[in-house]
Amino acid sequence: MYLDIEMLLRHLWVVGMTGAGKSSAYCFWILNLLKLGYPIGLIDPNNDLVTDVVDQLAMLPKKRWEQLVVWNIRNTVSAIGLNVVELKPGEDAPTKFAFLASVIAKIFAADPLITARMQRVMMHTFWLLSRFNLTLVEYQKVLTDKNFRMQLVALLREEEYELKDYWLHEFTDNPKQVTDWTQSSLNKIGAMTANTSLKRILGQPRSTLDFRLLMDEEISLLVALCIGALGEPGKFSESRKLSRT
Numbered sequence: 623m624y625l626d627i628e629m630l631l632r633h634l635w636v637v638g639m640t641g642a643g644k645s646s647a648y649c650f651w652i653l654n655l656l657k658l659g660y661p662i663g664l665i666d667p668n669n670d671l672v673t674d675v676v677d678q679l680a681m682l683p684k685k686r687w688e689q690l691v692v693w694n695i696r697n698t699v700s701a702i703g704l705n706v707v708e709l710k711p712g713e714d715a716p717t718k719f720a721f722l723a724s725v726i727a728k729i730f731a732a733d734p735l736i737t738a739r740m741q742r743v744m745m746h747t748f749w750l751l752s753r754f755n756l757t758l759v760e761y762q763k764v765l766t767d768k769n770f771r772m773q774l775v776a777l778l779r780e781e782e783y784e785l786k787d788y789w790l791h792e793f794t795d796n797p798k799q800v801t802d803w804t805q806s807s808l809n810k811i812g813a814m815t816a817n818t819s820l821k822r823i824l825g826q827p828r829s830t831l832d833f834r835l836l837m838d839e840e841i842s843l844l845v846a847l848c849i850g851a852l853g854e855p856g857k858f859s860e861s862r863k864l865s866r867t
């Protein structure tokens with residue numbers, strides 16, 4: 623099927639029964655776009671479409687290969703780092719981390735009754751992690767190990783009163799309440815960091831992939847998420863269930 627570039631500026635939904643040729647059509651379009659020099663971003667929940675594209679890259683001129691990043695989430699040899707709580711220059715911490723917390727709440731369809739407090743806990747935990755160049759892998763330790771948490775809080779400067787005040791005056795001091803306050807976010811973040819592949823990616827203090835840079839430099843990105851190997855959807859639905867309790 624012929625696809626006009628104008629059409630690609632809109633949403634496109636390809637539907638058809640299994641074996642109808644959906645993936646083959648995507649593969650054909652992607653290779654043609656790459657050949658014409660258009661940067662593309664492909665996030666494949668499995669691995670087959672990325673593999674099909676990569677298998678046929680030889681048909682492209684060599685200079686196009688140089689503008690391409692292929693990322694297989696299961697690659698254990700050279701795992702790309704993605705520290706989602708890393709603060710880039712010019713970014714505002716409360717805005718960035720409130721947004722990240724709301725995205726996570728949405729992904730897990732968290733119960734609205736507990737969402738507001740959970741998002742506040744997540745936002746301030748992300749902020750604290752980021753302040754000390756830590757990662758999501760240390761999320762659990764911050765919330766379950768009071769000594770560790772207080773050591774970090776003690777290192778905050780006077781002018782960081784907003785973050786400091788939350789941990790010293792708003793976050794519960796009652797050990798019994800801590801579980802209530804933290805369980806809903808711990809089961810969500812825990813579901814991500816418990817997976818070995820994701821832990822390797824999310825646990826690196828420095829991100830080695832910069833999506834902004836890829837877009838600015840017009841570099842294509844092909845990601846094979848291999849969702850089955852990430853423990854989904856079992857862990858995901860389990861977390862959703864827990865978040866409603």
Ligand SMILES: Nc1ncnc2c1ncn2[C@@H]1O[C@H](COP(=O)(O)OP(=O)(O)OP(=O)(O)O)[C@@H](O)[C@H]1O
Nearest residue numbers: 637638639640641642643644645646647648649670
């Ligand atoms: N236009 C075509 N003409 C002939 N064969 C085709 C055509 N498009 C795809 N095929 C063949 O049909 C088979 C299935 O195609 P494809 O994997 O693209 O289907 P799909 O719609 O993605 O299926 P699924 O939903 O199972 O992923 C492949 O062997 C492919 O080579």
Ligand SMILES: [Mg+2]
Nearest residue numbers: 643644645646
């Ligand atoms: Mg397919």
